[in-house]
Amino acid sequence: MSNEKTSTLLEAIREGIREEMSRDDSVFIIGEDVGTYGGAFKVTEGLLDQFGTDRVIDTPISEAAIVGAACGAALMGMKPVAEFQFIDFISNGFDMLTNYAAKSRYRGCGGIGAVFRGPCGSGVRGGPFHSLNAESFFLNTAGLKMVEPSTAYDAKGLIKSAINDPDPVLFFEHKKLYRLPRLKEELPDEDYTVPIGKARVAREGKDLSIITFGAQTLNALDAAEKLEEEDGVSVEVIDLRTLAPLDREAILETVKKTNRVIVLHESSITGGIGGEISAIIGEEAFEWLDAPVIRIASIDTPVPFAPQLEDYYLPNLDEIVDACRKLAAY
């Protein structure tokens, strides 16, 4: 499987950005250590040499300035790709994102077509400040789109869509997936995009559905495999890909198909995106449900560091399989 023609998820993002920068002079990169160093995870490696310091801009440690500058440039018709070194630091840009970027179009001050991307996610022993999943901080802010791919194909297609989207897009990249060999795949030679706002059926099934995204998609697929083999239970896995605006149609379609649903995500359970998805299902597909909608997520603590603690914090495969078995039998 691994050969020169395959791409990791990280390489797919880089190639997506590179293609858009080559095609369109208005696309540029701004962030900390994105130029000479190539980014903390090397997503932007090599782009400084190719495009120069005007279009790959290293900044001081100033997330508010990074977001603000991206907004200003976007107002001028540029297409900024701003990087957070870790998505945890998005908190320093929170004000600029929620008050400036998100509201500018609505206020008649001009749309902000900018991408704000960075590594998110737990499970890599990063501790409380390098493990965040930030989507629920922004879910209640009108005006921000949110995307999180779980395949290399989607990563490239979605970053290209995000760059050309007329509105602000938060692009979450699960750091555990960046170089995961399992996700290496050969990408099409021809230009392609993946639309924002559309979920994908990661695995077809008929007995129950797991609605998830990001790294948990892999957990869901593993659980589905195990249940198929050991129990003969057929699990459908929905990879949301876009977290805002949610693909309500895809969510309702799978509910109506399997009538049993688990919503799985990696951030803490309370106030998480799973609550919103469950509420949509409860309101709009109540008659189709044969069992309560179950949420599986992380516990309500900061993300702890030590493996024993972090593994307890996170949803795990056994938990998911167990929940599926009980839900199938409900």
Added chain:
Amino acid sequence: MDAPKKPLSCTSETSLSKDQVIELYRFLKLTRMFDEKTVRLKKQGKLTGGVFTSLGQEATAVGTAYALEEKDFIAPLIRDIGACFVKGIQPREIFLQYFGRGTAPSRATDVQFHFADLDKGFVGPISHLGDMIPVMTGILLASRMRKEDRVAVAYLGEGATSTGTFHEGVNFAAVQKLPLITVIENNGYAYSTPTRMQCAAGAFVDKALGYGIKGMKVDGNDIIACYEAMKEAVEHARSGNGSVLIEAMTYRRKGHAEHDNQAYVPEGEIEWWAEHNDPVKRFERYLKEKKILSESEMEAIAAEIREFLDKESDAAESGPLPEPLDAAREVFDNSVVPPAFRKKVLER
């Protein structure tokens, strides 16, 4: 405080032509009279929301903005309506905003002069102080990538220098040698907080040293001095020497907004500034001294502006109210959000 030995006027030397000086006076007077008009409308109960004026500090915004070229950008704050007028924003647009009319530039989604006209170089401000500085650095990065040679001005009060975004924005612009001019209008108060509670340094202009950029201090109530200072700053910035920080010394004679009774201001302070250091009176004294305009010519200009503002205000007031459904539009490009209460689920 004692009265000045000699009544204050404006800087004598200027590169402005006589016609330009007269135009400058029109903008200054328009700004003063626009504020007076909105205060009257508020008292008549015709306006929804807060009314903010720049009484006593109009010269800073008008004088500095007058030194800019058409292609340059400004991000004004609530006391800088005069800078908007200089950049070509029309009083009617701001009246429409105040009246909350559907045809207002923000579609009545936002207040006062919270809107933008990018074609005129007017970047819409938000209430979070300091945030416009990073945004202006982005405008300038774009300008640099496109070789458009623009200068950008971020206006803020001295209170906004205490924010994190002020630091991040000024520092980033300095590092990138961007032609950003930050104008700190030191008007004595941030809401009720006096300057000494805002910053321990003797002068805000000293911050320039810490950022490695050019610092300038100017009498913000001397409109000619404001123009000349900005002209120098613009030349410095446009010729590739990097950012400039200007501290303009002025005084806020009204409260934060019309509801603020200014009980926190020492007795006699407002009256002193009104009597001895009013930017409009100072400029009028200058115009008479220089024999540029006579008393009756100035009165004629005022009458003309009054008539114009009444007409513009009436036109705005007769504008259509917004359609309620328009609240759901334009969160995203061409989007309409669904109602929050989805009744249909109960009608199955």
